[in-house]
Amino acid sequence: MKLNELRDNEGAARKKKRIARGPGSGKGKTAGRGIKGQKSRSGVAINAYEGGQMPLYQRLPKRGFNKPNAKKFAVVNLSLLQKFVDAGKIDAKAAVTEDVLVASGLVRRKLDGIRLLAKGEITSKLDISVTGASKAAVEAVEKAGGKVTLSAPVAEAAAE
DSSP: OOGGGOOOOTTTSOOOOOTTSOGGGSSOTTTTSOSSSGGGSSSOOOTTOBTTBOOHHHHSOOOOOOOTTOOOBEEEEHHHHHHHHHTTSSOSSSOBOHHHHHHHTSSSOOBTOEEEEOOSOOOSOOEEEESEEOHHHHHHHHHTTOEEEEOOOOOOOOOO
16 A cells, blocks of 8 residues: 555545535525525624513623632542552652642642542541641541641732
8 A cells, every 4th residue: 555545434534515606516695594684694693682672691680709819729539538548649658748649640730729528438547738628527537547737728929
């Protein structure tokens, strides 16, 4: 087989439908837009337009509030932590810090800190140091013989 003999499998490459290229193309004249009307013209965007009536999304009241400076935490569940300890990716004897969790691959990045949640069981005795933890998670770790140290969230660099 030579380079000039290479071909796609039958049916792998479909020919593009050429719209508005004469009556023989099967999509000539109106080019699949039908006849007349606003939608047959170019430059039309009708999403949520109701013919001049106040659109539904504007008639409904606004609800809620998005905090502009909300902290975003990476989440670690106890079951995953235990799984990584069992797999040998995290050393149970050494202190488990946020950097250790990132290095092991349990969390991709720290964001504003790492928060420990109580989903699942933990059996290893761990000394964990994270930004935040739920009360249930702290109790579960202490019940297993470990301890949780909480640090303050990472402060943003002061604006100059």
